[in-house]
Amino acid sequence: MKTVYVCQSCGYSTGRWVGKCIACDNWDTVVEEIAVKTGKRSISAPILIKTLSGSEIITPSRFLIGVEELDRVFGGGIVQGASILIGGEPGIGKSTLLLRIAANVVQLSSFECLYVSGEESLEQVSLRAKRLKINEPKIKLLSTVSLTDVVATIKENKSIKFLVIDSIQTMYDSRITSAPGTVTQVRTCAHELTILAKQYGISLLIVGHITKDGQIAGPKTLEHMVDTVLYFEGENSNQYRILRTIKNRFGPANEIGVFEMSEAGLVPVDNPSSLFLMAHDREVVGSAVFAGIEGSRPILMEVQALIAGTNMATPRRAVVGWDINRLAMIIAVLNARCKMFLHDKEVYLNIAGGLKIQEPSADLAVAASLISSVVNLPLPTSSIICGEVALSGEIRNVSHADLRLKEAQKLGFKKAIMPKNGNYSSHDIEIIKLSHVRELREVFNYN
Missing domain, CATH: 3.30.230.10 (Ribosomal Protein S5; domain 2)
Structure with missing residues (x-):
């Protein structure tokens, strides 16, 4: 076994421990991890290549969520096989948003959704669903933090075409000795899940924790792996939430959707301009x-x-x-x-x-x-x-x-x-x- 020291902030690795990461200048972020040895590479057969304009390449389908604010943010709906990363402050409503998206998607389609919760028990997820008045039999629940369990479940249930991971920081690969949430674990689990999504044509939604600086926790490569990066913004003391597109390979970036947090969950706001303006029929200095x-x-x-x-x-x-x-x-x-x-x-x-x-x-x-x-x-x-x-x-x-x-x-x-x-x-x-x-x-x- 080979020991490496990996910065939990930027992913920089070195052969010896240092108190301050030389890549991002953060203190006390370098931890010891065991490097995974890869086997000898075997020579594989040539892979069939295809032409860009050929008819053998099938354009992936795009399905609507049924909420105009959400469909706008996703660029006209969710693309089949796409991997989507959603980040936001704790308690901002990420889990509530994903549960609502999952319910809308399965209602408008014939396939099933697997909701994997590594932070909450099945009873807690069910309690939130009842509060949101969601009673959809095509949403399957799984409470686990093991990547192996998720992969085995997907391969066993071919009808699942929509996968929610809440959250990527709780998932772990048993082949890696480091704890869940470390840079190596986050990078490996995200990589395996995105490959699984492309292989089986599954739309993947991943929840990502953020740091105190407002960035998604983990390596920056996490945002490069996925197709779409969304940030859920807002103050816990304010009832309004903004879902912003930072990156989108299948649509425009910087789109926003505005929602109001109510007892029944997130309610889309059709005319956000009216929310952010005071009465403009009187003059105000400054x-x-x-x-x-x-x-x-x-x-x-x-x-x-x-x-x-x-x-x-x-x-x-x-x-x-x-x-x-x-x-x-x-x-x-x-x-x-x-x-x-x-x-x-x-x-x-x-x-x-x-x-x-x-x-x-x-x-x-x-x-x-x-x-x-x-x-x-x-x-x-x-x-x-x-x-x-x-x-x-x-x-x-x-x-x-x-x-x-x-x-x-x-x-x-x-x-x-x-x-x-x-x-x-x-x-x-x-x-x-x-x-x-x-x-x-x-x-x-x-x-």
Whole structure:
């Protein structure tokens, strides 16, 4: 037997123990494991190759879940044989979501689902199913942490075409001496399960724990192995949940589905923009409505800013839902191009509703909310704003501008503050075109 030392954070292996991983710089993450010896490789017969355009390659089928929000996130349904990884905070509702997906899938199809729980007993899973009012005989339950048991069950029951593993961190391969949840165990079990899914045409859903940094626990190769990676986001104190696509080999990434957690489980939200906005018929200082794009759907979000004085030598910068480095850039642009000095002020920025904005098109909305808080004047009533701000202060065009305007018009907005060089179709909405960030002062009638 050969001993290796593997980092449980990044998967780096070395022949001797070290206190600090030299790959990811994390302390006390290197543990001892026994390397699995592989047998001698035998020479196999040539494998039949197929042409890309040939008729012998069968396109895998895609089946719907029956919930529009879920089908959108999965890119139009779940592909047969696909492996899907879902991560999220503890208690966010991952098991509830998977049980609902399994129930919907078997109701709309003729095959069976195997729900493997390594964290809960069969009685606990059954109790959750009763709470969700799920009584589907085609959902089979298995409480085990052994990979061998799962593989044997799948091979014995050919009617199972949908497999749920809750969770991958509890599974273990008896051929490996390390404990469940270690990098080697997670990587090996995930690899064996994905091969099993491809071989038998089984759609595989895997639950993955996340670290304190919000990343899925285990090696990064886990996300590379699977076809789709989803993150279930939200606060435990908030009833709303967001299912976000990070990676999808069979559809667009960055799609989101919005759900409300109720006593009956997760309820899809058809119009998420209305959830993240306060009444826009009154003027509010330090608030701007941003017309964003999440995947292929437009969502209006409220950007809130507060500027406060401080006696501290280093003013505080607090951000929720946006990149703090991008906020620092916008503050620097306002300082250099608009002569709006915030170096001695505390800046607080919040994206209402618990959403997280990643696209740079929110720059102009952030700048507008900051200026509004400084001059103590609100933006025009019933207006939305979007645009990317360059370091020169120029405002750049945004993608899917007409889609953003259409969503704003549908929700009753009358004005849109947009980049000047954009091409906009005719809308029943007044477009205020800006070319430089300093022109925001004119919007506030402040010079």
